[in-house]
Amino acid sequence: MQFTINGKVMEADVEDDMPMLWVLRDELGVLGVKYGCGIAQCGACTVHMDGIPMRSCQLRAGDVDGPITTIEGLGTPEAMSVVQAAWAEHQVAQCGYCQSGQIMTATAFVLENNNPTDEDIDDAMSGNLCRCGTYPRIREAVKTAAKNLRVA
Ligand code: FES
Ligand code: FES
Incomplete structure (x- = not known):
């Protein structure tokens, strides 16, 4: 099957019902996407398909019908996205x-x-769980990112 991942066309020899979480991690080496629960409860596996957030543990390879973006596709340490930069500023992680x-x-x-x-x-953000309890910093980082998008 052929996918567009972070702007690159990639191919993987996988079954239709393989979750994209495992296609990305195990077949394509895209390791920014994480396995947390496998049952759509934690959000660790969130990617975008056509800009829409999706839980990749529940997204079957055969149902992918748009470009996939993972954290690797948002920015780089040298050129972070607005949200990544806000996360770094607030030291969220x-x-x-x-x-x-x-x-x-x-x-x-x-x-x-x-x-x-x-x-x-x-x-x-309520569907994304954080075992470390970084929620207050997440909230501040989202506010900063939103503000920086308003002035951009
Ligand atoms: S791994 Fe928890 S929602 Fe997908
Ligand atoms: S689980 Fe969220 S930072 Fe550790």
Whole structure:
């Protein structure tokens, strides 16, 4: 099967029902996407398909019908996306395991709403769990990213 991942066409010899989480990690070596629960409960595996956040543990390879973006496709350490830069500014990550999923969810959110209330942020981010409890810093980083998008 052929996929577009972070702007590159990639091929993998996989079954239709293989979750994209495992296509990305095990077949294509895209390791920014993380396995947390495997049952759509934690958000660690969040990627974008056509800009929409999706849980890649529940997205079958055969159902992919648009370009996939992972954390690797947002920016680089030298040229971070607005959300990645806000995450760095607020030093959000603790162990870091959940953070690529958090950033993918936050990225889609601030592009939809660049002037969110605390409640908006908590609603948007509530499906992404963080065992380290970085939620207050996530909220601040989302606010900073939204503000920087407003002035951009
Ligand atoms: S691994 Fe997909 S939501 Fe937890
Ligand atoms: S930073 Fe450790 S699980 Fe979120």
